[in-house]
Amino acid sequence: MSKTMTGAKMVVQALIDQGVDVVFGYPGGAVLPIYDELFQQEKIKHVLVRHEQAAVHAAEGYARSTGKPGVALVTSGPGATNAVTGLTDALMDSIPIIVLTGQVPTFMIGSDAFQEADTVGITRPCTKHNWLVKDTEKLSATLHEAFHVALSGRPGPVLIDIPKDVQFATGTYTEARQVETHYNPQVKGDLAMITELAKAMETAKRPVFYTGGGVINSGTAASQLLRELVAATGFPITSTLMGLGAYPASGDNWLGMLGMHGLYEANMAMHDCDLMINIGARFDDRITGRIDAFSPRSKKAHIDIDASSINKVVHADFPILGDVAHVLEDLLNVWKARGRKTNTEGLAKWWGQIKEWRAVDCLKFTQQGKIIKPQYALERLEALTKKHDRYICTEVGQHQMWAAQYLGFEDPNRWMTSGGLGTMGYGFPASIGVQMAHPDALVINVAGEASWLMNMQELGTAMQYRLPVKQFILNNERLGMVRQWQELLHGERYSSSWSESLPDFVKLAEAFGAKGILCSDPDTLDDAIMEMLTHKGPVLFDCLVEKHENCFPMIPSGKPHNEMLLGDASTKDAIQAGGAVLV
Amino acid sequence: MSPLKIKKGSTSHSAYDLRPSYSDTVERHTLAVLVENEPGVLARVIGLFAGRGYNIESLTVAEVDHQGHRSRITIVTTGTPQIIIQIKAQLGRIIDVHKVNDLTVEGPSVERELGLFKVAGKGEHRVEALRLADIFRANVVDSTLESFVFEITGTPEKIDAFADLMRPLGLQEVARTGVAALSRGAV
Numbered sequence: 001m002s003k004t005m006t007g008a009k010m011v012v013q014a015l016i017d018q019g020v021d022v023v024f025g026y027p028g029g030a031v032l033p034i035y036d037e038l039f040q041q042e043k044i045k046h047v048l049v050r051h052e053q054a055a056v057h058a059a060e061g062y063a064r065s066t067g068k069p070g071v072a073l074v075t076s077g078p079g080a081t082n083a084v085t086g087l088t089d090a091l092m093d094s095i096p097i098i099v100l101t102g103q104v105p106t107f108m109i110g111s112d113a114f115q116e117a118d119t120v121g122i123t124r125p126c127t128k129h130n131w132l133v134k135d136t137e138k139l140s141a142t143l144h145e146a147f148h149v150a151l152s153g154r155p156g157p158v159l160i161d162i163p164k165d166v167q168f169a170t171g172t173y174t175e176a177r178q179v180e181t182h183y184n185p186q187v188k189g190d191l192a193m194i195t196e197l198a199k200a201m202e203t204a205k206r207p208v209f210y211t212g213g214g215v216i217n218s219g220t221a222a223s224q225l226l227r228e229l230v231a232a233t234g235f236p237i238t239s240t241l242m243g244l245g246a247y248p249a250s251g252d253n254w255l256g257m258l259g260m261h262g263l264y265e266a267n268m269a270m271h272d273c274d275l276m277i278n279i280g281a282r283f284d285d286r287i288t289g290r291i292d293a294f295s296p297r298s299k300k301a302h303i304d305i306d307a308s309s310i311n312k313v314v315h316a317d318f319p320i321l322g323d324v325a326h327v328l329e330d331l332l333n334v335w336k337a338r339g340r341k342t343n344t345e346g347l348a349k350w351w352g353q354i355k356e357w358r359a360v361d362c363l364k365f366t367q368q369g370k371i372i373k374p375q376y377a378l379e380r381l382e383a384l385t386k387k388h389d390r391y392i393c394t395e396v397g398q399h400q401m402w403a404a405q406y407l408g409f410e411d412p413n414r415w416m417t418s419g420g421l422g423t424m425g426y427g428f429p430a431s432i433g434v435q436m437a438h439p440d441a442l443v444i445n446v447a448g449e450a451s452w453l454m455n456m457q458e459l460g461t462a463m464q465y466r467l468p469v470k471q472f473i474l475n476n477e478r479l480g481m482v483r484q485w486q487e488l489l490h491g492e493r494y495s496s497s498w499s500e501s502l503p504d505f506v507k508l509a510e511a512f513g514a515k516g517i518l519c520s521d522p523d524t525l526d527d528a529i530m531e532m533l534t535h536k537g538p539v540l541f542d543c544l545v546e547k548h549e550n551c552f553p554m555i556p557s558g559k560p561h562n563e564m565l566l567g568d569a570s571t572k573d574a575i576q577a578g579g580a581v582l583v
Numbered sequence: 584m585s586p587l588k589i590k591k592g593s594t595s596h597s598a599y600d601l602r603p604s605y606s607d608t609v610e611r612h613t614l615a616v617l618v619e620n621e622p623g624v625l626a627r628v629i630g631l632f633a634g635r636g637y638n639i640e641s642l643t644v645a646e647v648d649h650q651g652h653r654s655r656i657t658i659v660t661t662g663t664p665q666i667i668i669q670i671k672a673q674l675g676r677i678i679d680v681h682k683v684n685d686l687t688v689e690g691p692s693v694e695r696e697l698g699l700f701k702v703a704g705k706g707e708h709r710v711e712a713l714r715l716a717d718i719f720r721a722n723v724v725d726s727t728l729e730s731f732v733f734e735i736t737g738t739p740e741k742i743d744a745f746a747d748l749m750r751p752l753g754l755q756e757v758a759r760t761g762v763a764a765l766s767r768g769a770v
Contacts, residue, residue: 124627125634129678132622149678182619183678308672311665 007136008033008167011100014143016043017176020071022062022436023047024055028075029115030102033167035073047436047465050457052079054429056086056157057455059097061433064416065391067219069096069150070433076102077115080161081122085423087157088126092420093242094217096155098146099127105165106134119161128156134163136171144176153185154306155217185305189322189330197277197301197318198335204275205346206298206353207235210258210287213242213419214280214304216412218324222246223412225328226279232332233342236354238266240281241404242419249408255354259287260555261401264362264564265354267553270295271561272353278302280324283314284420285557293560303327362553362566363405372522374399374474374545378406378446381472384529388442390414391434395427395451398480398551403446425454428471432458435467442470442533449475449542450499459512462538470532471540476547477502484550509540520544611640612667612687613694613764616656619679620646627677628656637662637670641696641739641761653681659762686764694764698742703730704753712752719745730755 005013011034015023022045027035038046049055052074059070074083080101090097104113120132129149133139142160150158201207209230215222223246230237230253237247238255247254256263258270270276276298281287283302288294291313301318302310310319320327367376392407393416394400400417409415416434418426431445445452452473462469483497506516515535519528519542532539552567618624625644632639640659647655660670667685674683686692700721702712709731716723716733719741725732735745739762746757 120623121626124623125630154676182681306672306676308669308676310672312669312672 003173004170005173006033006037006168006170007139007162008037010136010140010171010173011143011162011167012037012041012044013173014140014176015071016041018144018147019068020044023071023073024049024058024062024433024436025073026050026052026055026075026079028077028079028102030076030104030164031073031079031100031162031167032102033164034100034102034162045436046073047432047461049429049432050460051455052082053085053425054432054455054458054461056083056097056099057089057423057426057429058433058436059099060086060090060093060095060426061393061416061430062437063095063097063433064216064430065413065434066437067413069098069147071098071100073100074102075115076104076119077117079115080117080119083159084123084126085421087123087159089418089421089423089426090157091126091128093418094155094213095157096150097157098150099157099159101159101161102167103132103161103163106163107165109163119159123159126157127159128154130159130161132161132163133166136166136169139166139171141174141179144174144179145181147176148179148181149183152183154214154309186321187305187323187326189303189320189327191330191334193318193320194327194330195334197320198331198338200275200299200301200318201233201235201277201335202338202341203343205343206269206273206350207233207275207277207347208255208269208273209235209237209247209277209279210239210270210281211237211243211246211279212240212281215243215246215324216280218280218305220412222280222323222325222328225325225332227251229328229332229335232340233335234347235277235342236269236351238262238269240284240287240419241417243281244404244415245409245412248410250410257404259284260289260557261405261551261553262555263405264360264553264566265357267555267561267564268357269354273298276300278304278316279328280304282306282309283312285313288314289555290558290560295561360566362564365567367522370521372520372525372543372545374402374476374549375406376522377472377474377525377543377545378402380525381444381446381529382407384526384533385442385444388533389438389440391416391431391438391441391443393417393427393431393434393443393445395445395447395454396422396424397448397451397482398476398484398549399446399448399451399474401481401551402474407446424451426451428452428455428458428469429461431469431471432461432465432467435462435469436465443468444470444472447471447473448480449473449477449502449505450479453503456508459509459514459538459540463513467538468536469538471538472532473505473540473542474545475502475505475542476545476549478547480549481551483548487548487550488556505540505542509538514538514540516540516542518542518544607663609661609663610667610687611659611661612685613692613762614658614660614671614674615684615686615764616658616674616680617682617684618654618656618677619681620652620654621679624654624677624679625656627679628658628674631673631677632658632660632670635669635673637666643761643763657761657763684766686766689766691767692764693767694738694762695736696739696742696762697734697736697760698745699724699758700733700735700745700749700754701730701756702733702749702753703755705729708752712749715745715748715752721745
């Protein structure tokens with residue numbers, strides 16, 4: 001039974017068949033036939049963003065918060081080039097998204113036509129795979145294959161470039177099940193190596209689980225198995241920025257986030273452990289610090305679905321290629337079958353040591369006076385929202401690190417942040433994508449004023465689709481992280497790190513028809529947050545915070561884990577003294 | 584906790600100055616990469632080498648299975664053992680790549696390259712060029728009263744040696760195909 005239809009109709013049909021319910025996009029000449037088809041159906045909602053970059057970030061937010069692929073649709077030329085940042089972001093953080101771009105007609109490709117760009121050429125290094133489809137007969141099969149590629153193995157962004165004549169021409173629609181692919185990455189880990197790891201876990205005196213975004217990407221079963229494994233072994237667990245929520249922040253064995261701005265106890269445990277079990281993380285430079293001083297006395301296990309991640313930067317003593325959920329299931333089974341043994345004496349001592357590190361209380365700060373500390377703002381936000389059905393997005397910078405430190409994540413897929421690429425402007429459009437996927441949930445974007453302005457035009461999108469996203473801006477009138485580095489490493493020469501000529505955020509919100517709230521007083525902060533939460537529509541919350549607060553703890557680049565800087569929050573002068581707070 | 588003393592205003596520690604301390608013996612490896620013969624597949628492979636800073640000493644590519652739509656890319660690359668492993672893993676990630684074989688480590692293999700040499704000269708030089716070509720089993724594929732074009736196949740080393748000998752005899756132009764390689768024995 002073959003169905004004949006136009007290429008444009010195939011696009012919509014394939015999206016429906018793949019279970020897509022929302023597409024984020026922006027029309028233009030080269031995608032008009034597809035927009036025409038979208039107009040004539042009701043199964044797929046289209047969200048008109050205000051900039052193509054936002055369409056891709058919204059698709060990322062949708063994907064990260066649901067585990068399903070996100071879809072963006074943009075036109076040729078500038079539409080495609082504006083999507084490049086989002087594609088690169090998704091590639092770095094392994095987020096499955098499908099980006100459809102229009103292209104000039106096949107007979108005009110290469111002629112420098114209006115709004116022509118070599119989209120597959122430009123996006124080749126920033127997609128997991130991409131296709132230029134020159135024949136309508138091949139279009140539907142390519143679309144189905146694109147979903148398969150985006151979701152299989154290590155997930156990532158894919159792009160399909162569709163010339164306008166291919167959209168108009170008719171061809172035969174191929175069902176997803178008819179599509180053959182040779183791309184089927186291995187998901188089961190090597191049992192012999194898993195057994196070796198189980199043996200090592202039985203004798204380890206100072207073990208630590210180091211988990212990453214791969215656990216989230218593997219699906220909720222992976223998080224479930226991880227929790228079971230941690231509970232059964234009693235080992236401490238830390239996570240990268242991307243992996244927050246896989247293990248609950250309220251869990252007994254949780255050490256907090258590790259890395260450059262990770263918690264003292266997490267980084268010290270990484271440095272001093274004798275068995276490091278990396279589950280779906282990739283030894284990023286923000287995690288390892290100086291490589292030759294990284295956890296010098298440990299044996300390292302590395303569970304990853306991407307062979308190129310294993311032994312890339314850190315030698316793995318137990319390399320296990322496979323999907324996290326599959327490997328954890330086998331690991332649990334093997335370890336249980338061998339008698340559920342751990343080195344209880346060693347573990348007790350290890351936890352004693354960890355307790356001492358915890359006592360340092362590296363996140364402590366003192367809120368006093370009439371200026372809101374950013375940490376305090378997040379502590380209050382956490383207290384007032386943690387019982388909600390809550391999703392958190394962030395932009396990039398100090399506020400992002402503080403959010404990771406001071407907010408607790410109990411479940412996977414609740415935390416959307418740009419980790420690998422560090423894309424300022426990610427959070428607001430991502431929050432729109434999240435809210436589209438979870439209309440009744442509380443979606444908060446913790447932002448800095450500088451990052452937020454990078455995609456501020458999306459306030460129009462939030463208003464148009466009545467998406468009650470809460471933009472919680474920690475406004476220090478600085479490019480805070482840049483300023484911090486300039487203070488610590490560039491002799492306090494604050495080159496272009498002041499946010500000059502900032503808008504009145506309340507008026508800005510009102511100009512779009514949204515609600516704006518200004519808060520600068522710690523005493524009224526709770527009330528202001530409650531006002532934000534009870535308002536039904538989008539809110540722009542302008543929280544004026546301490547301008548020169550530094551984000552601690554911090555491992556300076558090129559330093560090992562045990563040489564962290566701890567801000568001394570108990571010092572009264574900490575606010576004014578800037579760099580002098582270093583211990 | 585060992586406190587770190589950073590002097591305010593001291594020089595910056597670049598976040599990217601994090602060199603690993605692996606073995607730095609550089610090895611030469613010949614990789615055979617079987618790929619789907621799709622548009623852009625060569626760009627993906629070359630882009631990978633350029634984007635990640637790997638070396639390409641030679642690269643040949645041609646369709647080897649018309650029916651199956653497969654091409655074979657033979658790449659000669661150099662790098663530390665760590666880098667070579669990375670290159671193979673990164674190649675394996677490309678969706679259009681079916682198989683990556685490292686012919687240098689996977690048992691004995693044969694490597695051949697074809698070269699065309701244009702040599703111009705008169706008298707003694709011309710006779711000597713022809714004599715050496717004979718020793719190297721090169722064929723004359725074009726000749727005029729002042730020039731020859733020799734065709735020679737062999738290992739890259741043999742072709743290098745031939746080039747060295749031809750240079751003083753009036754070597755004008757060289758075209759080389761790069762290495763094609765197969766493992767020895769049955770699959």
